[in-house]
Amino acid sequence: MKTQIVIAGGGYAGLFAAARLRKYSGMNVVLIDAHDHFVQRVRLHEYLAGGSMPKLAYRELLASHGLDFIQGRIQSIQPDQQTLILEAAEGARIVRYDWLLYGLGSRTKRWDHIPGLNEWAQTLDAGPQLDRTRQRLQELPAGESVVIMGAGLTGLEAATEIKEAHPHLAVTLVNAGRAFPGYAPGAEQEIRNVLRRLDIRLMEGRQVTRVEAARIHCDDGSSMPCAVAIHCMGLEVSSLARDAGIRTAANGQIQVDPYLRSLSHPNILAVGDAAELDAASCPAPRMSCAAACPMGTYAADTLHRLQSGQKLLPFRFGFTGRCVSLGRRAAVVQLVNALDQPRRWFFRGRLAVWIKEMICRGTVQVPQWELRWGLALNRWYQPKDI
Ligand SMILES: Cc1cc2nc3c(=O)[nH]c(=O)nc-3n(C[C@H](O)[C@H](O)[C@H](O)COP(=O)(O)OP(=O)(O)OC[C@H]3O[C@@H](n4cnc5c(N)ncnc54)[C@H](O)[C@@H]3O)c2cc1C
Numbered sequence: 001m002k003t004q005i006v007i008a009g010g011g012y013a014g015l016f017a018a019a020r021l022r023k024y025s026g027m028n029v030v031l032i033d034a035h036d037h038f039v040q041r042v043r044l045h046e047y048l049a050g051g052s053m054p055k056l057a058y059r060e061l062l063a064s065h066g067l068d069f070i071q072g073r074i075q076s077i078q079p080d081q082q083t084l085i086l087e088a089a090e091g092a093r094i095v096r097y098d099w100l101l102y103g104l105g106s107r108t109k110r111w112d113h114i115p116g117l118n119e120w121a122q123t124l125d126a127g128p129q130l131d132r133t134r135q136r137l138q139e140l141p142a143g144e145s146v147v148i149m150g151a152g153l154t155g156l157e158a159a160t161e162i163k164e165a166h167p168h169l170a171v172t173l174v175n176a177g178r179a180f181p182g183y184a185p186g187a188e189q190e191i192r193n194v195l196r197r198l199d200i201r202l203m204e205g206r207q208v209t210r211v212e213a214a215r216i217h218c219d220d221g222s223s224m225p226c227a228v229a230i231h232c233m234g235l236e237v238s239s240l241a242r243d244a245g246i247r248t249a250a251n252g253q254i255q256v257d258p259y260l261r262s263l264s265h266p267n268i269l270a271v272g273d274a275a276e277l278d279a280a281s282c283p284a285p286r287m288s289c290a291a292a293c294p295m296g297t298y299a300a301d302t303l304h305r306l307q308s309g310q311k312l313l314p315f316r317f318g319f320t321g322r323c324v325s326l327g328r329r330a331a332v333v334q335l336v337n338a339l340d341q342p343r344r345w346f347f348r349g350r351l352a353v354w355i356k357e358m359i360c361r362g363t364v365q366v367p368q369w370e371l372r373w374g375l376a377l378n379r380w381y382q383p384k385d386i
Pocket of ligand 1 (some may be wrong): 009010011012013019032033034035039041042043044045072074075103104105106124153154157166197239268271272274275287288289290292323324
């Protein structure tokens with residue numbers, strides 16, 4: 001009987017894993033996702049601002065290469081029985097696995113201590129809420145205010161994209177501390193210049209304390225009107241793994257060994273945002289598509305090695321850059337060292353826009369090419385000495 005490999009979550013990590021597994025025989029691969037199509041999360045801010053996002057249906061993508069797909073929301077995992085329970089269109093279903101590749105990703109963090117935030121603020125999570133916010137942005141009359149909370153990569157990309165697409169709206173970016181640490185001075189200056197050019201108001205050093213239907217309050221006593229509030233203040237992972245008794249870190253990420261195997265359940269490999277990498281695997285782990293894609297590919301290769309009794313090679317990943325789009329016409333690509341610290345060099349202007357676009361395209365095209373041709377195309381920086 002073939003080994004049953006279940007990929008839980010078809011995000012970047014899950015899709016890259018499925019694509020690489022197509023190369024190997026002797027395995028029955030099933031990918032499970034709540035959506036029927038691949039969500040390009042790194043483009044959700046473009047979609048929110050009105051851009052188009054072609055849908056890549058899992059079933060069509062995988063079926064022609066002998067991989068199965070089940071659409072359903074995973075409700076629980078029973079590691080001792082090696083099963084998952086999911087809610088599918090036809091009702092509850094139990095799926096058995098020999099190996100589980102856990103790649104359920106992350107979502108916008110819920111901050112329960114900020115009254116009104118979870119109720120009134122919108123997020124960049126895929127689903128009907130995002131569609132409604134996109135629609136609302138299109139309908140807002142001139143001069144209405146949009147407030148983005150959190151000036152990290154996601155907040156910055158959302159603010160610039162929205163303002164560029166809807167120049168008649170007043171866009172404000174609020175950040176608790178000083179914005180844009182981790183960039184070389186010139187790169188930071190470029191980001192600030194673009195914000196000024198787009199006429200985006202940047203408010204630094206202010207914590208949001210309360211969100212109402214049409215107003216946001218900050219810790220310095222100030223408040224501002226907002227027709228749409230968008231929460232970009234961090235990501236969190238699902239509690240599914242912890243609830244299942246799988247060993248997790250305090251934030252719910254599965255703790256793994258250097259081969260991405262769960263420390264408590266070695267027949268579960270965790271990938272992407274859902275995994276807590278150790279310092280030997282990655283000197284400066286951060287939730288990112290940049291790390292998720294290599295983790296997916298690596299986990300697939302490792303499963304093959306485990307199956308065929310080959311020696312395992314530890315996972316190694318180092319960041320090389322941080323790419324941020326600033327609307328469709330500007331971007332910054334900050335080069336970083338393996339510790340994710342900024343180097344002196346960065347790209348801006350058209351070159352940076354092009355690099356960022358090529359990377360985004362690659363995250364969708366490379367797994368498709370691997371699926372089509374069965375070639376090992378995905379490569380990444382693997383620092384030897386950290
Ligand atoms: C707007 C935005 C821009 C970003 N830009 C960048 C960028 O430029 N560069 C970068 O490196 N990173 C970026 N990121 C972060 C990046 O998108 C994530 O780190 C990345 O998506 C993680 O990949 P993943 O495979 O771990 O999880 P995800 O891509 O989150 O995929 C998880 C999958 O699991 C599925 N799932 C979840 N729970 C269940 C369940 N219970 N049952 C069934 N299916 C489930 C989801 O439907 C999803 O398909 C961005 C994020 C956002 C929101």
